[in-house]
Amino acid sequence: MFQKVPARALTDNVAEQLLDKIQSGAFARGDKLPTEAVLSEEFGVSRTVVREAISRLKYEGVVESRQGSGVFVTLQAGIRPLRIDYTDTGTLESVLQIVELRRAIEAEVAAQAARRRTDASMAAIDAALARLDDVVAQGGDGVAEDVGFHRAIAEATGNPYFLKTLAFLSQYLEAATRVTRTNEARRADFSRQVREEHQAIVAAIRAGDPLAARNAAQNHMYNAAHRLAQLGADDSDSGSDGGALHGAAN
Structure with missing residues (x-):
């Protein structure tokens, strides 16, 4: 008559x-x-469910076991890690x-890079852009x-938290980036636009503006x-189910 409640739901x-x-x-x-x-x-609930719930909190650094004493709330328990569930990025x-x-973050990163960049970090940005252009010219997705x-620009700020935040966000956008860059490579106007946008960022950083x-x-x-939204529109117009786009979002 009733469906059983999954053990995972109890643990959650x-x-x-x-x-x-x-x-x-x-x-x-x-x-x-x-x-x-x-x-x-x-x-x-069963002790197994409790044990699994506590294990989850241990993994997140909220509680810790002390041999022979029990489980205690950690001193950093009030600091919650930033998380985005992959299931929330499927559209x-x-x-x-x-x-x-x-x-919003990239804008501040670029501004700070323009203020703080050194000759060495500017050379690293130039080299990174050259590598990207070379790969794209050879037909790669880049x-x-x-x-x-973008990491080279973030490194030019001297702020490690910019690097960590962008790395965190990028992992949810990697597949979408791959699809959009492939799409851009098929269209000369998109490819040219992206290159000009990158060059504008680099020029402003070089000028210290x-x-x-x-x-x-x-x-x-x-x-x-x-460009990503346009890919979704193209999928709809072509009568596809947006499979490529959903692949990008997952």
Whole structure:
């Protein structure tokens, strides 16, 4: 008559409730959690479910085991790691939202690179752009080189958190980037546009002009989103199910 509730759902529920208690202060940093037996009884689930929920919190750095003493809330428990569920990035809309977030970050990265770049970091940016152009000219998709180009700009800021944030976002956009770059390579106007956008960013950084660099980076990411959206429109117009696009978003 009824469908069984998956064990994973029970584990998720227990983990979320424990996390809520920790974040609300019911279990403060350094506090010991109740035993598995107590939690099992209070939640009305098996000890296995409790154990799996606690293991999940351990993985996230929220709690830790102390041999012979039990499980305790860690001192960094109040700091939640940034996560984006891959299942949340399965549509064009969600991918475009991540691109929108990246646009804001890339704009500041370019501006700071223009302020702080050295001769050495400028040479690294030039070299990264040259590698990208070479690969594209030889018929490659240039995905890795594109990532390397933007990473070189981020490195020029001297701020490691820009690098970490962009690396985090890029992992959700890698497939989409591959599809859009393949699409761009098929269209001479797209390919030329991308190259000109990259050159504008580099020129502004070289000139030490933060405002121009910011605007060039924003324009590049705005157009990247437009090109991705155009791919989705092309799929719809051709009567396909958007398979390539969904592959990009996953």
